[in-house]
Amino acid sequence: MRDENCIFCKIASGEIPSTTLYEDGDFRVIFDLAPASPGHLLILPKEHFADLLELDEAVAAKLLPLSARVARAMKEALSCPGFHLVQNNGEAAGQTVRHFHMHIIPRYGKEELLLWKPGECTEEERAELCRRIGEKLQ
Template identity: 60%
Template structure:
């Protein structure tokens, strides 16, 4: 199913031009038009799923397999020094387009993003850690 108002649905369907680097029956992979680094690309499912919570497990698994395949190809082709694979869910987590997508971001020494794509660490007491642990194992 597609969302007629979703820009990523339109791109994935080929209705909006993009620099496509890979396509199959499930996915279109495009160059990001506002890249974090040279080679930054997006994996877009052709079906509409707002986020990780909505995407079927099989499609999510296929997206991860594709990400691995493309990360290897991009690392070889672009000679990058590392690689970020990012998938945001919800506005607070940085999601700006509400169509599941994965960012493939080649990383280079001194690319200007060394201090980005990370977070501040929080300190939790042993009691807080145990409370969280108990919630997650139920």
């Protein structure tokens, strides 16, 4: 299924041009127009899924092997010692386009990393969170 109002659906289908690295029947891998570092890529499913919670299991099963294949080629070609594999869900998490996509961001060892600040959580708090989430995990 495709969303006619979704810019990533239009890019994934080829309606809007992009610098495409790879394409198959399920995905298009493109260069990000506003890269976090040189070589920043996006993996776009050709089918529309708003986020991870809507992602089809068959498509999801193909995503990680493709991500690894692309990242391996990227590391070798760009001589980057590392990379981030990033996927945001919802506006609060930084998702700006409501079409599931995965970022592969090469890291050269000199730029600021995409990290979170470690916080604190007591054993009691973890137990309560575990109980609450576990009740929904059925």
